Amino acid sequence: MKALEANFDGLVGPTHNYSGLSFGNVASAKNQANPSNPKEAAKQGLAKMKALSDLGMVQGVLAPQERPDVYTLRRLGFTGSDQDVITAAAKQAPKVLAACCSASSMWTANAATVSPSADTADGKVHFTPANLTNKFHRSIEHEVTGRILKATFADEGHFVHHPALPGVEHFGDEGAANHTRFCHEYGEQGVEFFVFGRHAFDSRFPAPQKFPARHTFEACEAVARLHQLHDDKVVIAQQNPSVIDAGVFHNDVIAVGNKNILFCHEQAFLNQQAVYDELGLKLGGDFKVIEVPTSAVSVDDAVTSYLFNSQLLAMPNGDNVLVLPEECLNNQNVWAYIEQLLAEKRGIDAVKVFDLKQSMANGGGPACLRLRVVLNEAEQAAVNPNTLMNDTLFATLNDWVDRNYRDRLVEADLADPQLLVESRTALDELTRILGLGAVYPFQR
């Protein structure tokens, strides 16, 4: 059946801030304690969504989380009114409060792993929210993420929603940031490519030494089983441990794929040639790899520019477009490589550059901000229509941001109980705009 790839971007939440919460994510560490601008962050994200929608792509919006997360703070022993909880947490455990205030759900590449219906044995689209166990501030996302996904893809005739994997490091799952689907046509059965950082139950394999490997082999296998994928259409590969130690905390910081193209750095994977061979074999031929050599773009260049955190999009007119963050323009090596890539016509026809600085400063580029969902026509018709980007939704959400978001947040502001009131007021209105129902704890 005819199908397309839709992109669902995370709307940046009102508490977007820089708290240095992600050990192993170079940008997060570097920008710790800098003031953030939630209003600008949300608008930068909306501008990307609108631009892709204007180019004829199906573009959706995923709602942010309720933050500060006072429910988690209560589980950690803070008591009294919501205001008491926040005030005590700010005094006794400011880092824990910061973690409970993070707007990190904006990076919806980590929301879930999604398998299109053409790949699954029951012919339905499968979703598994990522447990994100490696980072406390992210491990508290999956329950509400699951509810938002259910409210967006509600029809049980088409969509299957699994709970997150067990919340322990053995099954550390970072979702679609480490998952790529290859195919010739979106509606045909594809090859699902899972990438992990370490084995949890087998110490014979290499693992990074400096920074954590967030995602395990065992998590990849579990999601492939839950989604009823066919073994001969699944490839599971290990990330090169040394690039994790250089700041590549997700595979989507060093590789991106779409349809039959894999665009990646030459140091992305362990046993890289064997990975290419297996992907080519399982795809049944015509598999194209655009491998970027270290001599042109170093791993450091990749980490600072987010060249590979681009969205590789097949446009309705057939062009393959790379959606890049502005940081690529500012890196001489990277920009020279892109100019050469376009001139050589190796399968990428054009680039689009976006200003996503607010998200980039926490290590989130264009590809982090989106969850890909391949949908056939019947499934598209079953998506909650209020979540799909168009002129009206763009105007409505910009106005909503203008009325509800601050333009500056520093760590001390997280102690302000008014931030919770503002955030809940905004989210209550947002659930009506997006027709989500009562997805947030304060609404239940």
Ligand SMILES: N=C(N)NCCC[C@H](NC(=O)CCC(=O)O)C(=O)O
């Ligand atoms: N590569 C992908 N798909 N996603 C990027 C996620 C960035 C996120 N940053 C943060 O959570 C930083 C929050 C802070 O430090 O305030 C993370 O490390 O999980």
